[in-house]
Amino acid sequence: MKLGSYNPTLTIMKIPFAMIKLAAVAAALVAASTAQATTNSSAPQDWRLVPGQSFNGVAGAMDGVGRLSITTSGGVSLCSGSLLSGGQYMVTSAHCVTDLKSVNVSFGWAGGSVSETRKVLPSGVYVHPKWTGDNVDSGADIALIKLDHAVTDIKGYNLSTSNDVGKEFLLAGYGRSGLGGSTTQPDSGDRLWGHYGYNTYDVDSKTFNQVSDKAVPGFGYDAAFYAPGVTYRSDYDDGTAAHNTLGRIADATGHAWTSGTGLGAREAMGTDGDSGGGEFVWSGKEWLLSGVHEWNLPGDFSCVDYKLTGCDARPTNDFSYGDLSGSTATFSHVAWIRSITAVPEADTSALMFAGLALMGTIARRRRQAA
Known part of the structure; x- marks a missing residue:
């Protein structure tokens, strides 16, 4: 994850599907030897997650963000994920769990120590039914994984059920770190x-x-492509108007949205390994899971269509000011998530039916006795 001081770097564009796909895969599938974090403007160690850490007065608010070590036919890769309330399921990106063999989940990494570990088998992976493996940015890049046993000593997250465009969010993950x-x-x-x-x-x-x-000749918009869900877009600001990519594009296309020059020293963007990681909005009393990190793109890709210059501050750094990122919005998948997490477990169902059968037997015996 890259953390930044005050840096705007926002430029939205028509993202070629092939390019966005490559960016998402790169952001997710990181060799196990390279893992970690975020990109900001100050030292990465200033932005480390520590178990029990408080955010807005909530102790351990980000303890439910897990590190996913994923074994596929191509080797081992790293992603991130968020524990849901109840402790049995996690939310991550669909492209993280495509073609997997197994998943190991770790919570509370801090200098090498780990507070909790869990396993996930392929049978415990639920990919969104509209995910095709390459329709990144469509809103379908989301998946659930079921842990082999519930986490009971870490509080999971409730879902945001509203469209959070315009809101500030807190992002967390186990990607690489940088500036x-x-x-x-x-x-x-x-x-x-x-x-x-x-x-x-x-x-x-x-x-x-x-x-x-409407603004760019030959841009090409396919309404059906965006039917599965909603994807949020953000830019990586450094406090300057020149790198406020999304703001500059809004100015050039009729001001359909607004975009500021960033959050100063708190500004950040996800990097390699952060895919599937959580993005959280503050409800006034708790952090709600609002987005699932999906892709990154260099800002200069956007400049061409909109005839903008200087969109990306550091072309040699794919996670620099002026770059863009996308995340799958959870509010557009609440029904699907709940349809999976609310289904009774097989053993629970068996016990329930056994109990009903027993009650029926007792009732019949009482009627016979009467």
Whole structure:
């Protein structure tokens, strides 16, 4: 995760599906030897997650963010995920769990120590039914994983049920760490820690692409592609108007949304390994899971269509100021998530039916006795 001081770097664009797919895969499938974090403007160790850490007065608020070590036919990769309330299921990105063999989940990584571990088998993976493996940005890049046994000493998250465009969010994950103003890619030297930062949801992908289709000749908008759900878009700001990519695109396309120049030293963006990680909005009393980190794109890709210049502050750093990121909105999948997490377990159902049968037998005997 890259954390930034004050940096705007926002440029939204019509993202070529092939490019967005590659960006998402790159953001998720990180070799196990390279893992960790976020990109900001100050030292990554200043943004480490520590078990029990308080956010808005809630102790252990980010303890439910887990590190996923995923074994696929191609090897081992890393993603992140968020524990749901109840402790049995986690939310992550669908592209993280495609073609998997097994998943090991760790909570509370801090300097190498781990507070909780769980396993997940392929039978415990639920990919959104509209996910095709390559329709990144469609709103379908979301999955649930069922832990082999529930986590009871870490509080899970409730879902945001509202469209949170325009709201500030807290992002957390186990991707690589680095600096938004750096000329080099994030490294994995801080990989034994989770990281966090803040950003703002500027616009959703459907709105962005509808507007762009009218403003950019030949842009191409496919309404059916965005039917599965909602994807939020954010840019990585450094406090300057020049790198407020989404704001500049809004100015060039009719002001269908607004985008500021960032949150100053708190500004951040997810990196390699943060895919599937949680993005949380504050309800006034709890952190609600609002988004699932999905993809990143260099800001300069957006500049071409909108005839903008200087969108990406560091072209040699794919997680620098001016770059863009996307995340799947949970509010558009609440019904699907609840349809899975609310289903009674097989053994529970068996006990229930056994209990009903027993009650029926007792009732018949009473009637016979009478």
